[in-house]
Amino acid sequence: MSPTDTDMGTGTGTDEGTRSPAPPPLHEVREVEEGVYAYLQPNGGWCLNNAGILLAKDGVVVVDTAATEARARMLRQTVQALSARPVTVVVNTHSHGDHTFGNYLFADSATVVAHEQAAAEMAEHGMALQGLWPGVDWGRIELSLPRVTFSDRMTLSTDGLRVQLLHIGPGHTAGDVVVWLPDHRVLFTGDLVFSGSTPFVLMGSLTGSLQVLDRLRALEPLHVVPGHGPAGGPDLLDMNADYLRWVRGLARSGLADGLTPLELARSADLGPYAQLLDSERLVCNLIRAYAEESGLPPAAPLDVQSAFEEMITLCGGLPHCEA
Ligand SMILES: [Zn+2]
Structure with a gap:
């Protein structure tokens, strides 16, 4: 989560001083361990999520898809270039459209698997994410919902590769799943x-997310592939926890001072967190933190639409989305 982490080595070198820097590539593929790939979409901002490609002897497991038709097709082409075997399983780590809208491009051969709560959210929200960014060329997305759901954990019976799906949370949503490869110690x-x-x-949940990060640390992963941005090691877990503890402290001081989340976000000194992409999320994180400090249970529904409007007010416009 440091500024250097966002440098994806996109090559800004130029022999002409007037040439503007090259745009980041649409995607990058990193072989984390043999047959285990992180599919990264720089710069990792809004809707530019990561995916995973796991090559087993009897087929391919894909972890999350992509937001737009064009980006999901790129993911599928990458999978096909890495293996001639069919994609047998697509795991959705949670319900959000950037991770799930591309499911349909794998549906001819793959079973889509998710947590039961994530599947319910996907059915409830449909394509609603597209309404937030009407300027994005989403393409022709077909909603493809999970056909297999679980509540706690699941092991995929893939040949030659142990793949465990663990529901941990609530954290980012109420239905989060991590994909854990215990033999490689890789964590998606x-x-x-x-x-x-x-x-x-x-x-x-903010509180829940801190508990989640403790549980993920206890797995002792060597490699951590996050939902957005560059892959790294377990230090990514610490960086996320540091930020969330800072938000919790800020929320407590804001409540004591009688400030609204928006007033607090406007006046806050973000310190090192100002360098993170999409820092406007602070106001939404404060809204959740305020709710929890006031006794609302983790992941209790909040008015997401009005929270996004607060964020738009904080930004002075729509948050930037390059999907
Ligand atoms: Zn998400």
Whole structure:
């Protein structure tokens, strides 16, 4: 979550001083361990999520898809270039459309698996995310809901690769799942962890997220592939926890001073967190923190639409989305 973490090595070198820096690539593929790939979409901001590609002997497991038709097709082409075997399972780490809208492009061969709460949220919200960013070219997305759900944990019977799906939370949402490869010690966290961009707990829980991060640390992962931004090690868990503890402290002082979340977000000194992408999420995180400090249970529904409007007010416009 440091500024250097957001540098994806996109190559800004130029032999002409007048040439503007090259835009970041649409995606990058990193082989984290043999047959285990992180599919990254720089710069990891709004709707530019990560995915995972896991090659087993009997097929491919894909962890999350992508937000737009074009980006989901790029993911599918990348999978096909890495393996001729069919995608047998798509795991959705949570319900949000940037991680799930591309499911339908894998539905001919794959079973989509998610937590039962995530599946319910996907059915309830449908394509609502598209309404937040009407300027994005979403393409022709077909809603493809999970066909298999679970409540606590699931092990995929993939040949030659142990893949465990663990429901931990509430954290980012009420239905978060991490994908844990115990033999490789690789952890795909979904949006329970952000790297180089601001954590986001409006639809989940701040307190719950801190407990989640403790549980993820106890797995002792070597590699952590976050929901957005560059992959790293377990230090990513600490960075997310540091930010969330800072938000909690800020919320307590704001409540004591009688400030609204928006007033507090406007006046807050973000310190090192000003360098994170999408720092406007602070107001949404404060809304969740205020609710929890006032006794609301974790992941209790909040008015998401009005929270987004507060964020738009804080930004002076729509948050930037490059999907
Ligand atoms: Zn999300």
